[in-house]
Amino acid sequence: MKTSRSILLVEDDKDDQEFFILALQGIENATLYDVANNGMEALAKLQHAEVFPDLIFSDINMPLMNGMEYLTEMARSPIMKNIPVVMLTTDRFMVELAMKLGARACIEKPADEKTLRNRLEQMISLNCSETNLSNR
Numbered sequence: 001m002k003t004s005r006s007i008l009l010v011e012d013d014k015d016d017q018e019f020f021i022l023a024l025q026g027i028e029n030a031t032l033y034d035v036a037n038n039g040m041e042a043l044a045k046l047q048h049a050e051v052f053p054d055l056i057f058s059d060i061n062m063p064l065m066n067g068m069e070y071l072t073e074m075a076r077s078p079i080m081k082n083i084p085v086v087m088l089t090t091d092r093f094m095v096e097l098a099m100k101l102g103a104r105a106c107i108e109k110p111a112d113e114k115t116l117r118n119r120l121e122q123m124i125s126l127n128c129s130e131t132n133l134s135n136r
Helices: 014-025 039-047 067-076 091-098 111-128
Strands: 005-010 032-035 055-059 084-091 104-106
Touching: 005 014, 005 039, 014 032, 014 055, 014 067, 014 084, 014 091, 014 111, 032 111, 039 055, 039 067, 039 091, 039 104, 067 084, 104 111
Parallel strands: 005 032, 005 055, 055 084, 084 104
Antiparallel strands: none
8 A cells, every 4th residue: 555645736837737636636646735825835834844755846937035945945944855856847957956945856847637637646666765856
């Protein structure tokens, strides 16, 4: 039996949120922890949380606090720095920087639900234990 993983999604685009949630619903061992619309909102949710998510999927390009700023703040927090973060991006050039800032992996946002579900399932199953899981 696979252990269920709780997922926090940090994404500003409502359509991408719905797309992600739909894909996540097709994964047996994953549950949605919460959704934040930007890095600042995600940090606020985590600072007041009694239980943390097992894994965070975060967009890079967001208003108020983008994904790179969010990663930087997560790394500074003794209570949040060990939560694995997977960056979702459409910009391949940002992958190297995201990894340097502490992302456990980066995946390119696919256009279809099946591909997204497969990529999410891979990250959830591995729980991002390796640091070189960048999307191929």
